[in-house]
Amino acid sequence: MNDEPFDQAFIDGVKSITRSQVYFHVIPKEHWSYPSWINQTYAAEERQKMVNENVICTPLHLFLRGH
Secondary structure, X not given: OEOOOOOHHHHHHHHXXXXXXXXXXXXXXXXXXXXXXXXXXXXXXXXXXXXXXXXXXXXXXXXXXXX
């Protein structure tokens, strides 16, 4: 899943390394990014606190393009 279409080279590359059926989908921007009511400054500060405290978590914000 991605916020923009995958190019054919990427699709072909993924398919060449697996025998499994794979799917490629585009997620609409409004589903991919932070909702408008999220205070992004506060969220960034809280993520930094977790880094400082060595909390192991998925850096979701890295997947939210444009933020």
